[in-house]
Amino acid sequence: MTVIAFSDVDVLDMLVVAAVAVTAILAIAIPRRVGATIAFLVFGLLLALLWARVAAPDVAIAEAALGGGVAGALLVDALHRRQPAQPNRDRRRAVAITAVGAALGAVTFAALATVLSRLTAEPADLGPLALEAVERSGVSHPITAVLLNFRNLDTLLEIAVVVFAAVGAAALSRDRIRTVTDPGPVRRVIAVIIVPALVLLAAWLLVAGTSEPGGAFQAGAVLGAALIIAHLCGVRPARAAGGRALVLVVAGLLAFILLGGIGLAATGTWLALDLSWAFAAILAIETLLTVSIGVALAMLFLAAGSRDDAAAADRAADAPALGGAP
């Protein structure tokens, strides 16, 4: 257990952790939705910062993009839509519930803390094992190696989760997604500037993933954000709904399964990637995954916001199509 500089805990860590804890408490405690959502966004960003501190850059990026970004977008969008009448909250019952919650929470935390205190401090041997196996994975960046080679089944299943979440969401709101017709000048500017930038960023993240932090998920998230903004700004083809979008979403998953099949044919075990063509396979599958995740996240957002868009878009004229889709 190495001792860090002046005190056993770096003051910066303590600051970040404290901040994270406070924002968490705020996100939970604030009764009104708007406040809670804002607190949650801040919590998300601070969390990304914390991941950086814990030497997990990939996760930090993913957190920022997915946790803070898309999830945040979804939550804000939910608020913006409609605030149901708060049921009459009789004070006494609320207090009782919080008291019970606090008490049980305290007990759980105490027990959990004692259990955690028994964990040893030395690192698990899994890390070094994985790191020395990276050379034989076809990519140099360990996280991508784990994600797309050692434990690629997890990734496949995770994509399936995203895909089927999108399919489910689309089914639940299939009929009510409207296109945004007249975006107005400000939105048009945003579309012109930001959307291409985001797409470029997504592309870079994707390619970088093979050697430094980055990769399919982060790229997908950014691409998703780009699509959402494009849609909001009236870029009609960016409307991530309907058959075409579904095909894109499903393509990623089917490709991955196909890859598993190819692996089986080539090497005799599912999803095994021979060193010779591992890199190419990983890069190819990553691109497809990025597109798939992007469109899926966009669909989730649109499905969530579907009904009220129609209200906002009752103005007649269709905005001319802006720039090609990525």
Added chain:
Amino acid sequence: MTTLQLFMYAGAFILVLGVAATLLVRDLIRRLIALNVASGGVMLLLLALADRGDGEPDPVPQALVLTGIVVMAAVTGIAIVLARRVEQLDDDLEEVEQ
């Protein structure tokens, strides 16, 4: 109190806070927020365990956390869609059996 313990206890605290809130809050969106907070707590715990020694952190838990985050995002997405339908139909929030 080492950094590891700091992070772990913080993770535990956030997890318990989130779980308790998820299970006790009636408002759907706040319940969803609490769920995301709780998942954040678990991820913190996992990452703290990944970065135990002073060498390079263990990539496997980090990959697991990445997957976890994506999954939580998907869950949040579909939860929001469902919440939206529930609120549009101003359905009885107290989902007891018919």
Added chain:
Amino acid sequence: MAVMWALSFVVPLLVAATIAALSLGAGEARTRARELVVQYAWLAVVPTGIVASLDDGALKTVDWMLFGTAIRLDEVGRPLVLLAVILYGIALAFVPRSISERPAGLNGFLLLCFTANVGVFVAANLVTFYLVFAAMSFLGYAIVVHDRTTSARRAGAVYLVMTVFGESAVLGAFLLIASEGVTDVLDVPAAVAASDARDVIVALLIIGFGVKAGTIPLHVWLPLAHPAAPSPASAVLSGVMLKAGIIGLLRFLPLGEGAAEPLWGGLLVTLALVGGLLAAVVGVLHDNPKVILAYSSIGQMGFITALIGAALLEPAIAPAAIAAAVVYSVAHGLIKGALFFSIQVWDLSRAPTWAVVVPQTVAALGLAGAPLTAGFIAKYVSKESLGDVALPGLPVVALADLLPWFAVGSTVLLARFAIAMSRRSRRRTAGKPISTTAWAVLALAAAAPVWWLATGFAPPLTVPGWFSPGPVVDQSWPFLLGIALALAAAALARRPRFRDARLLHPRGDIVPEGDVVVLLERATGGTMRGVIRASGVLGATRDALVERVRRGPSPMPTVSGVQARLGTWVVSGALAVAALAGALLFVVLAGGGG
């Protein structure tokens, strides 16, 4: 010979079956055929008569029937079978001419009864005996209740109840005997004497056969059944079916087997004596000839049971007593049958009155035991066979001296019968001469077969000379005394002062028919209703109990109430957190120690 026996049993059954079949459907041809069959039904008894007279007495068995049925005609059975043949024959001939409706049904049941009755006399093993005895008893019910009047049904009901109890007692006794490992009838007395449950068996036998033989407490059904049944049926009932009880006692009681039975012997004799007395006293108070004859039968049956009781008291005299009992039974059968037939002849036959009265008086004299009649021989033979047996209670009086008093009683009764008959009007409607003449021959010539039977039993019995002075004097004084008493009573009755004295001009209402039966009926009716009410109460309480259990505090409503509250998100959430906290706390606390 076995074929003949089979024939003798099958023919009556076959005839009965054809009668039943013919009476099923309607149609002119059927009724005419049925009439014909009923007319000649009496022929069905002839084969039995032939085979009974020719049979060599060997044991004949049919293994596949019941537990193996076996019949054997011994010297005790033969005369009774012949008696049955005669009486049933005449009865079957009388029925078509009698006034009772549905003669076919009556004849059918009479034929069935005949087979069962003969079966009782010849049964050679326990199961066969019980088979035919039970069959005969229950068929008797069909005859008694034939006229379907309310009194007939009441008589039938009493008869049935008594029969069921009798049956059960006999079954109990037979089971006990059979468990001693014996089945053949001949070696039953020895087994009973030797068995340790001897007293129980004897008691059950006495009860079982007492019902059939009309011994005192169990006689109540007799005075009811006889008037209810059509007269030919009563003749058979009294003449032959009662004898089944007697043969039961003769075959199964341990007569002449080793130690004497002072207790049972004494009981039987006393019951017999009481029977004789009661019969005379109560019989006199009735004016229906059938009831009087019924009471006379009770008295006569009492006489025979006295003989059997004596045989129990003094095993030495057993063979003589048995022979005497048989002779007396045959005599009584013939005469009583004749008297019952005489009622129908008196009512319906076109024969001149003197042609009816003469055979009747001869029969009556025979019953009273006057010299030159069947009764004379029977009574003499019985008195001789008794020797000096005396009641254990009062040793001073010999039983033989008491018997004559039976004769006095029956003479008074017969006088009463004569008066009652004189009052009956004669309708003179039908009457084929053959059956009336057969009856006349039966009444007049009863003495011959009895005398021939007594000589057959010569060795243990001494046959009295017809005119030897000693027996004539012994027999005639009770008869004469009886006549004297009757004349005195008649004289008294004619006096104007006593014109409406109920005692002297009885109409049978002082002591109701069956005397004790009314009490018995009320008692059984009471117990029956009591049992039914008890079972009703039992059922009710059981249902109430089940109901209370079913409606007990069922947890159902509370459970669904709790589930409703539990169902909300907040409460179930709290439960989940509590479960988590509890589990982790437990792990830490319990594990902490380790």
Added chain:
Amino acid sequence: MSAAALVLVPVFLPLAVGALSAVLPRRAAATLTVIAAVATLMVAVLLGIAVLDAGPVRLEVAGWAPPVGILLAADGLSVVMIGLSAIAVLAATLVAAADDHFAGGHAFWPLVGAAAAAVNGVFVARDVFTAFVLLELLTIASVALVALGGTRSAAAALRYLFVAVTGSLFFLLAVALTYGHTGTVDLARAAERADDTVIVGAIIALTVVGMAAKTALFPLHSWLPVAHPAAPAAVSALLSALVIKASIVILWRIVEYFGPLTDLAAPLATAVGVAGAAAVLWGGVLALRRDRLKSIIAYSTVAQVGYMVLLVPLVFTASDPQVAWIGGILITLAHGVAKVAMFLAAGALATAAGTSRLDGLEGTISRMPWTVAAIGLAGVSLAGLPPTLGFVGKWMLVQASLDAGAWWWLALLLGGGLLTFAYTARMLRATFNPPGDFSGARELTRPARTVAIVPLALAALSVVLGLIPWLLIEVLSAAPMGGGA
């Protein structure tokens, strides 16, 4: 295709078909899914043969050995459960194909593919994190399926989502602890290295509570009677028969691997047993109180879950845990088959009679005898009466509890059976003709032929399996639980 390769077919095939049917038209999607179900059934049989020959079939996905890679293994339990899932999916999809009312919408087909893949994955998973991701996939698919059930099902689906995800989070915490303590997420290696009783106890406790929430074990059962009836008939069938089994199997796996390592396991197991006992009684009593067909069957599931977890305490106390394991597994299989039959039949009755309230079903026994017979037979199997498969399971659990001298479990097993048949009889009674009107002439919309045949075929299957269960038992004992993959 070596035996090992077979392991992943039950996962990838439905997943691929599910993905395809998201974009294909309804007819094509239906046929594809049915074909996939049949194929999975055949693969299950092949796997069974493989397991019979050589014990558990192991597959290291992507060629990497455990600590780094993911290990999947098919043992007796997985084969039997994959068989159940294939049969259940086949039945549900056949009925849904025949009558769209059962499916609840076009999205039924992709989501059913996803759910089937996830469930099969859980049955073969030997890596706790993969199990977590599979559970999440299952949750997403099931929630979406429930939401297809028409307007009022969204709230029920959302509640189910929150409960399920919270349960998964507890399990994720257990995964974190496993990694923290043993440095690996592979079950077998973790079990070898774990030595701290408190942490192992915590892992078991967290899994127990998490899985209890997801499988609606007694105190945490309230979401099931809300969610299952709201879903369309085919979905309710799959939910009751299949989805709750995934979390039970994970509970069993953790008990199988981590149970022997800590003496805290026994008291936890007894606690689970007590909760199970309470579930049997609570579910049974409430099933007697409800007057809607689907609610009754939902509470029947709550009750039957009690039986499925009953083997947990028995495994620790019985002298021969194998009997308890096999008994529990057979009861779970029997419940699966019977519950699919019952829900599909109930769905058919409800659509035909226009209402799922008991008092509206009069006369249906004359018009739809096969469907009512299916409910009857399924009820017999649930109650564990001969000659059905439920009886085999119950017989073995009775043997195990007698062997362990545990009177209370015995009374529960016997009494529970009576309670189960009580509410089945109540349902049957409701379908008899009203006195006088014998033809049951009340005009019912006649369901399609397959809708009548499929439930009865399943019920008949449970009778056939009940008479010749030795094949199943051979497979189960070829790769016994606790033998380690």
Added chain:
Amino acid sequence: MNDDTVTVMSALPVVLLLTSLVPALLIFALREKQTVLRTTLNLAGAIAKVVLVIVLIPRVVAGEELRAEFTWIPGLDIVFVTDTFSLFFVALSAGLWLATTIYAVGYLEGSPNRSRFFGFFSLCVTATVGIALAGNLLTFLIFFELLTLVTYPLVAHRGTRAALRGARIYLAYTLGGGVALLLGVAWLTLEVGPVEFRAGGIPEVAEFAARDPLTATVIGAVLLLGVGVKAALFPLHGWLPIAMVAPAPVSALLHAVAVVKAGAFGIIRIVEDVFGLALFAELGMLQALAVVASVTIVYGSVRALAQDDLKKRLAYSTVSQVSYIALGAALLSPIATAGAIVHMVNQGFMKITLFFCAGLFAEELKLSKVSQLAGVGRRMPVTSAAFTIAALGMIGLPPFAGFISKWALGLGGLDAGQPWVIAVLLTSTVLNAAYFLPIIATIWTSPRSESEGSDEGTFPAPARRSGWEAPASLLLPAVATALFVILFGVAAGWDYSPWVLAQIVGEGAWP
């Protein structure tokens, strides 16, 4: 199965089962209108079974035993064995099923849901034959429970409120019994391994009882409780009178052939072929069973007295009569065992005749109360004659079958040194007479007008011109079974008569 029998593996026992299982499944598939096909299927199955039994009897009596087994779970098989006792019960079931099928076809003419009825009807006999042929306790349990499930829809057939209530109570009782039996069987199998029936008791069970008498007694009690419900022993008899709600052929089947007999058969199997009489007596269970049986005999008869409804009275009479069998099984003497076994047949034939006649009275003249039966003898002489024969048989009068078993039980009781048995038998006889004879008296002797019959004493005119008092398909079975009651009584000595067969079986239990 004493030792000199040679065991032959053959599929005949399974074929015996199939002769009623296959028709059942086919009939379920028939539509309501296909009456002819349904009746032919029914009769074909019934006749096939009777023929098979007739073929088997000589072979089994000659000592050859047919056995069919297939594994159920490893270490425990489902076994069918045709030993003398099982074939005896199969013969009874087959014979009475044929009669009841004919009767049911006539009785249910024109009523709805007949496919369902006859389907379950055949399944019920399959279960009964299964119980009879069961070679070990497990198979017995499987078919015993199957019998409960299959008879439930029969009792509830009419769908009226009373029928459903009756069926519910019936189910509660019999399922409760089934649970007890399951406990007993599972426990014994655990202690002793698969329990194969062996005449005279199983050695392993004996040695287990020696080792641990208390548990053996408890297991014995639980097993008896299980089968006792169906054998309507005293505290557990409640369902029998209530199940009278079922249509007449079902009551006939339930009482005379299937359910009640299965219970009695179970008692004999458990007492003689699992524990063995000596062991059972040693454990003190035999006396207990004898006492319970005696109490039931008297209780059943007493309750029967108070019932005005004819079928209820017959039901209570069944409660009492079946306990004759239990009493016989509980006495330590070969004659008593034989008596118990033969009474299964005798009571079966007598009771089924009574129910047929009760059904006829109800069907033809709409009379169901005893008080209404006045003067029925003239209007329906043949039915009344059959009723009288069967009733006299029930009382136990000699020429009829009932006497044989009563005589055997009496002798058996004495042979076993229990003289009180005779007292019980006699009281029961008197009570039987007390509730049967009045019926016979009213039927034959009391004139029609006396009864409260609504019309002026005349009966509803016979519906058909053929002059028969009732449809042939109802009358013939009743008359046939009545003739059998006489035949079994009179021809008890014949080599293949029930009494002789029962003795053969009885000796088996006394090695």
